[in-house]
Amino acid sequence: MGRAKRNDGSNLSSEALDALRSSVSGKVVVKGQSPEEEYRPLIERWNRMHIKEANIIVLPESEEDVSATIKFVAEHNLDVSISSGRHTYSGPSSGYGLIIDLRKLRQVRIDEENMTAVVQGGCTAGEVESAAEAVGLRPVMGAVNATGCGGITTGGGIGNLSAQHGLVADNLLAARVALADGRIVVASDEENQDLFWGIRGGGSNFGLVTEFTYKLHKADPEIYSGFFMLPADKADAYFELMNTLYQDYIMKSNGKFACIGFVAAVGGNIAPGFLVWYDGPEEEAKKFVQPIIDLGPVYPGSGAHMQRHTESTDWAHFEKLFPPAYNRIVGTSTQMSYPLSADILKKTAQEFKAVVSRHPENLFVSKLMIDLRDYSKIASVPLDATAYANRREGCMIAADFIWDKEELDKEVMQAAKGFMSQVRTWVKEDGEQRGIADVGTHVAATTLYALITDGDEKLVSVFGPNIGRMKELKKKYDPNVMWDKWYPVDPDV
């Protein structure tokens, strides 16, 4: 039991590969055997730093295919990864062994009457949003609709509707899960409740979700959303506005107003901005963004307007900000308690600028995010109700360092770690001084959001007090640690 050394499949005989091919209806693509033009696109990842040359990629077309592939993995003790939207920061959907690539499992079925969506495990958030929007409903998904349902749901999932409806995982009603022995089971409040607990925040530790059933919400077709970009000389006022914006606007909006401060470092300056969403009519929305406009002048071409919800989460908006070549990324995050210290925010921005300034021509699309959303709905769920352990009413501070040159990988990764470690120290010291080290509803909640990390955090920082139960579940559902890519729990350690 426990973590065993797995093989990468490079020594599999042609008979074994033929047996795999004949056990599934979907494609089996093999490195060096399948045409390059078929193989290469399959190992592409949003974060190009995590492109790995997997030996075998299976593209299941049914649950039976998933099941047969898992049995093959177990039989040959293969290294295995699951890939859904391939949009993770830290690379757990990449590997050198066998990839179960869910891109062919993309059906969405909406039940308008019961307000639910039954979604196959390879769907993107956008596919669910579009299908729901067509009948006046909305799921809870993340800010960017290109992310896969697989990663965002099993890791927790925070979106612009989370202040009203909680995490993506909190809106999961049931799932069908392929276990390490290839069996497919239902996980819900009625069946396999322990597994249902584990897949809501425990990532891929317990199995591969072939189908999610989500709760949907009635909604107006449009939302007020956009970016407000502000001049560099307003940076100090910008950081000083954060507490007012949070306390007097966001927390008084019944969850309708969500806002993320976006800071770039351009030309040696701090360039501040806000991404906003208001889930209500424009006249109402304008009152909420007025303090941002008052900071002005707002850069021409930036600003918010009424748009379809699916338009507000469209990846195309974001792509304009990120040249496609700049896709080597490290994401790190921490959490700060309210009221925020403007002083720490300013120091954090300066430190962020210092890292970017080492290679400005490469790191200029990097961004610092100050997430001013109302987390009380998420924090109202008891910490032991699901595996997700970051339920607190803090402000997430996250940084994405983005570059394009492979030779900078090591240096930027290290700089990102050093940066976040410094910020965490400031936050901790400040919290201790003010006696607010932990003001979350749940005292023992963790202080990081595991979906925005470099993948290298301690397990206890990710799962907090839920780690013990995670280990029990791992023993039951994956004792040989087949699923070992995203914060894998070892039942024996």
Ligand SMILES: Cc1cc2nc3c(=O)[nH]c(=O)nc-3n(C[C@H](O)[C@H](O)[C@H](O)COP(=O)(O)OP(=O)(O)OC[C@H]3O[C@@H](n4cnc5c(N)ncnc54)[C@H](O)[C@@H]3O)c2cc1C
């Ligand atoms: C541009 C961008 C914007 C983002 N915005 C947000 C946001 O607003 N809110 C937020 O919460 N997060 C956000 N994230 C983080 C994102 O939610 C995670 O990176 C998530 O893991 C992506 O899921 P994926 O399926 O696309 O990733 P993949 O790389 O395919 O998989 C990621 C992990 O999930 C596991 N997994 C995938 N599918 C399944 C499945 N069916 N069953 C079991 N395990 C599975 C994989 O094994 C892997 O460990 C963002 C990421 C990016 C790149």
